[in-house]
Amino acid sequence: MLRHLICLGLLGLSPVVHADDADAGRAWQAGDHHVHSEWSVDWDRTTTPPTPIRGGDSPYTRSHNARQALRHGLAWMVHTDHGGPGHSRVTQEHAWPALEQARRDVPSLIQFNGMEFDVPGAEHASLVIAPGKHERDELVEIEHRFSRNEPVDGIARDDGQTMIDALARMRTLPAPPLMFVNHPSRTATGVGAWGEVEPTELRAWHDTAPRVLVGMEGAPGHQATRTERGLYRNAAAPTFGGFDQMTTQIGGVWDTLLAEGRRFWITASSDSHENLRDGGRDYDPGEYSKTYVWARRDARDILDGLRHGRMFAVTGDVIDALELTVSATGRDSRTATLGDTLTIPAGTTMRIELRVRQPARPNHHGEHPSLAQLELIVGTSGEDGTPRMQSRRWTTGTWRTDGPWRIVTWDLPVPARGAFVRARGSNTLETTPIADVPGEDPWRDLWFYSNPVFVDTGDQASETH
Template sequence: MTFVVNKKQLGVAAIVTLLVASCQQVQTDLNTEQSKSWLAGDHHVHTHYSVKWDSSVFPPAPIIGGDAKYSTALNAQMAAHYGLSWMVVTDHGGPNRAKLALEQAYPELLASRKALPHILQFYGMEFDVPGNSPGGRHASFIMPYSATEAQQLYQIEHRYNGRQGVPPGPEKAEDAFMLLALKAMDALPDKPLLLANHPSRLATGFRQYHKITPQQLRDWQDAAPDVVIGMTGAEGHQAATLNADGSIKPNAIRAEYPHYPTMGGYDQMTARLGGVWDSLLSEGRRWWVTGVSDSHGHYTDGWADFWPGQYAKTYVYAEKDYDSIFAALKAGNIFVTTGDLIDALYVDVLVKNTDKTATLGETLLVSAEDELVLRVRFSDPDGPNGGGFKPQVQRVDIIQGVISGAVQNRSSDEAPDTKVTKRFYAGDWQTKHGYSEFELALGKVSQSGYLRLRGSNNKDELEPQADTKGENPWHDLWFYSNPVFIQLHTAGP
């Protein structure tokens, strides 16, 4: 920052004030990055305003607590207890949920924010995606923090939510109506974010997608690229295999995926190497994955869920304020973990002998002659996780893919060029100042691509396997980073 000062017009005190202000601004700029840290959160949390509806009266009447048990403040308290810095309230819709949310649920959120300011509480909803048979087609709809957040959400929910109306209008049975909804979201004064929830929960088999398909994901992002940013990877309802006393239900399905299971607790669209996620990334799409609780009620109360943050965490690299966290989510500076396998992850791709570098969600512009290096640091939490265990990372996989451009088949769910470049085991990294560290020479690149990381407490399970009935979720833990993009710059004629 530079000040041009006319000393004839300003006294000494004023000049000193300006110089001090200049120094303070420079120090603020320097401290901005230093004040950032990895902040854990959960963008899919239900409160007792996720209601059921009494259809014996007209219009249908809400039954508070019908499909989720706890108040906003209790969810926030427990989220903070399990190490979260932020969460998003995402109650789902219904015949007249928009009015209920505006008049009852939102005031409760405001009260919870005031009572528990140490955990940042975003306003959102579980958006019922319009289209044929909307059941199971859900997305986390997250509003940025603002004085008009409730009115803006109401505007979208009242007009476009798939279950809103008595009955919902016939136009809401068409997939095209979702594209109109996304354009309306994109036109809001404060653009929200949208992530597809449990995208393969109703898949009829492996690579047999139902309700949400790869084509729809592409269509949604193309309609509103500043709004649609990704999907959940680590799914909710992970305590479905636990009895109230913590013992195992031998025939229960982890994460409540009825037809084809999760893979290491993650949706097959994320977990399958060279699958849907990699297919989207190989187009150059900024498509992020996250982890959530989808908490309706705790397993000790006879439900299927963990508390927010007890099992899955979405980490963003941000300052602890609403704007910074929202920006980090949008930018993809994110990693996700289950069971507190790690609590910090620094991934840097750099050009050797320069100061050019990029991290998660960012793009590194390189030439064909540049030598690239990957540097990784991660840390394990000091204490036990939400299950009382202290898991250790046994392996970290470096995954690289090629950016080949837009696909001709918009239903494509494969990226055959995506490979595990290198597997690192516990003996391959060093521990310094509480961090495990390793480095990998990537060499020169001949085409644009991306790099992402995956790690596990299972040394020998080289690829995530389909979860079996009665599986203990605490024994099968994974983390995933979002990608770093590498763009090859070719000199023009």
């Protein structure tokens, strides 16, 4: 269903009111859904059951992480400590009180309860619990019943059906949680040679709970690791411009999912364990990677924006606001933006407009990165089910400038089977992101990716998932 939204984000300024009441008061809210604390414990396995060792995989308190997130310009953050044998008890007795303390210590930061869920039959995902009086107990129950590494009695839980059962349970909750697959290609053995996360699994999970399993990290964390950017350790399957290959390849996994009509979104996160300045391999929440959500400064509306794709992912603060709209030309004034669907007949000319804003302040490396290129990407479903892609690039001097805004437009006919439209850009001139190599400086290789706008022709051939 089309919502008449025109995205005019002004980060840090007064909220903009729009014609659609549902959009009133929204602005760009930067955040991070993947942050570890001292309750990502290590384990003494000489005891039965294993004994948790506080601070084993991160030295920081949750209050410390919240302060760092606020310092680096975030409005919201999800606490996502990983599990282990019997970790649900750690969640209940230690991590939850630590979250309550962090909320008292840093009240101006919206903080979600969550965890890095050990996905049965796969790897990891950020689990974000909807705020409310049951948020502690819901997380404890999900972790205790379904997390891959939770059992302390040797019973195997590393199977795909357990993940399906977990999602089936989550979708029945009165306020369903959210889940984003973390670092999806980290265990790949090559480009298109998948490891512990396969496209068929993404489809199965999304089919089971499309309002819960809503996307994946487009840009994984651990970006400060110079030897293996993102901790993608296999040189044959690296990140590309800091983003996962499932996202960066035009016509690849992400585009295939979108061409199938799936509302499947991407994010960027820090996966922060220990900061580079303290001898670690990570950046703080918001220091390098941000996910901007178009929402009111309210936990429920931010969750709604994450669920419905009103967001873009960016590294190095190369931009801090984005407007991507698709509109019908002529007398038809209908417009759709991120996460929305515009219904117009096939063959009708659609106008795509991208506006991005360069920040006034330096990034957290003390620099003002300049955009070198913008790209609009349009996909549609082919007869054989594979996406048919077209794109158009602009470089400095070929776009319009309006103060800090860079603006491009593209008019083209609506494909017979409908379409999706997304955007990306960079401070590099790489026509497509190239493979990251050891020693690369991540601050020289910055990208943003928008989530898509969908175009539906109203025909059965272009019905969406």
